[in-house]
Amino acid sequence: MKHLIDIKDLSIEEINELICVANSIIADENSYSQMCRGKILATLFFEPSTRTRLSFESAMLRLGGQVLGFSSANSSSAAKGESVSDTIRTVSCYSDIIAMRHPKEGAPFVGSLTSTVPVINAGDGGHNHPTQTLTDLLTIHQEKGRLTNFTIGFCGDLKFGRTVHSLVTALTRYTGIKFVFISPHELTIPEYLKKEVLAKNQIAYTETTNLEDSIHDLDILYMTRVQKERFFNEDDYVRLKDYYILTKAKLEKAKTDLCIMHPLPRVNEIAVEVDSDPRACYFKQVSYGRYIRMALILKLLDLLN
Amino acid sequence: MNIDTIKNGYVIDHIKAGQAMEIYDYLRLGDLDCSVAIIKNARSQKMGRKDIIKIDQNIPIDIDVLGYLDPNITINVIRNNEKVKKFKPDLPEKLVNVISCKNPRCITSIEQELPHICILTDPENRTYRCQYCESKVN
Numbered sequence A: 001m002k003h004l005i006d007i008k009d010l011s012i013e014e015i016n017e018l019i020c021v022a023n024s025i026i027a028d029e030n031s032y033s034q035m036c037r038g039k040i041l042a043t044l045f046f047e048p049s050t051r052t053r054l055s056f057e058s059a060m061l062r063l064g065g066q067v068l069g070f071s072s073a074n075s076s077s078a079a080k081g082e083s084v085s086d087t088i089r090t091v092s093c094y095s096d097i098i099a100m101r102h103p104k105e106g107a108p109f110v111g112s113l114t115s116t117v118p119v120i121n122a123g124d125g126g127h128n129h130p131t132q133t134l135t136d137l138l139t140i141h142q143e144k145g146r147l148t149n150f151t152i153g154f155c156g157d158l159k160f161g162r163t164v165h166s167l168v169t170a171l172t173r174y175t176g177i178k179f180v181f182i183s184p185h186e187l188t189i190p191e192y193l194k195k196e197v198l199a200k201n202q203i204a205y206t207e208t209t210n211l212e213d214s215i216h217d218l219d220i221l222y223m224t225r226v227q228k229e230r231f232f233n234e235d236d237y238v239r240l241k242d243y244y245i246l247t248k249a250k251l252e253k254a255k256t257d258l259c260i261m262h263p264l265p266r267v268n269e270i271a272v273e274v275d276s277d278p279r280a281c282y283f284k285q286v287s288y289g290r291y292i293r294m295a296l297i298l299k300l301l302d303l304l305n
Numbered sequence B: 001m002n003i004d005t006i007k008n009g010y011v012i013d014h015i016k017a018g019q020a021m022e023i024y025d026y027l028r029l030g031d032l033d034c035s036v037a038i039i040k041n042a043r044s045q046k047m048g049r050k051d052i053i054k055i056d057q058n059i060p061i062d063i064d065v066l067g068y069l070d071p072n073i074t075i076n077v078i079r080n081n082e083k084v085k086k087f088k089p090d091l092p093e094k095l096v097n098v099i100s101c102k103n104p105r106c107i108t109s110i111e112q113e114l115p116h117i118c119i120l121t122d123p124e125n126r127t128y129r130c131q132y133c134e135s136k137v138n
């Protein structure tokens, strides 16, 4: 049986298969509407994340399946001190597949060791969030028609933004991709990513602090939120959060087919005026998130053949 | 026990001077009934001074841990008064309950019963990472 704990668990062929299935769901959603009939997805959210939970639940409901679960640790057995292993072992008896989010890193992996049904990591602290990465890959594939040969810029908090680290790592497996990292000095991509991912795969990249000067080169611009909880000090947060705000004016220098992505929720790093620009893809990205989760559920339940 | 003659057991040689007790603890030699000799600050041509541990019993020893603790150690296997094997331990791929993950955000920080499992991710730099949260542990 297969779980999805880390995006690295998937081979490039498996990722391509998921994208391919998601593409056919997008093309004809109706023909998938009963494929999970009689199946139950358990969403075990030991910390709240309404957005991700709803995406999983909507994906299962659209496949004709049903959902159960909890949305915070207070309402779960964890509040009584039960271990992750025991909770998962119990819930395995009630469901066919589990999507699990937990504030502690590695918790879904621990769950997968005792689960008798597939476990999907729906986010474990600042560590992994593989379905977000799959969402991003599907978005790029849908918008660009390929996962090779483009220039992608990442902008904002590149130090703590796990979605960025995970997507960069996933993209290094494809060819012809140029990376541009745009961030203040305080929030540049971590050393391990430079050494153990980029340098190891001999991938060239550029680092800059200026969004305006680098935007004209980009095929994709991945914006990120500067999260308040990452800062110890309010002044640093206030000083840095407005550093890189995408506005219509900055977009004038950008390519006409630029694809603007954002994992959401946004605070103010993309001005609302940009939403109506055809290059804004971040709300489409939300739909793609549901489609790729549908494909993933089908794959892990072995319903694709 | 005559510390020079071991019948069936091990001589762990070329231990960095002063490190013998650490290895004694890691191998849980204190739990054994047999004779164990610790020789501290023995003279060594190569190392100046070294420690040696002699174990007079044919027990399974956790060679993996030795490879992690000190790759320069030599292990001599003695059977029927003869040295039948002499080797240096390899850096192990996986360490169980040898190093603890210190990451406060790791699941091991709240679930005490979980074994601390570390995986060798970069042999060149001898880097181990926690199997759960992937943070560096050494």
Ligand SMILES: [Zn+2]
Pocket: A106, B101, B102, B103, B106, B107, B108, B130, B131, B132, B133, B134, B135
């Ligand atoms: Zn850990």
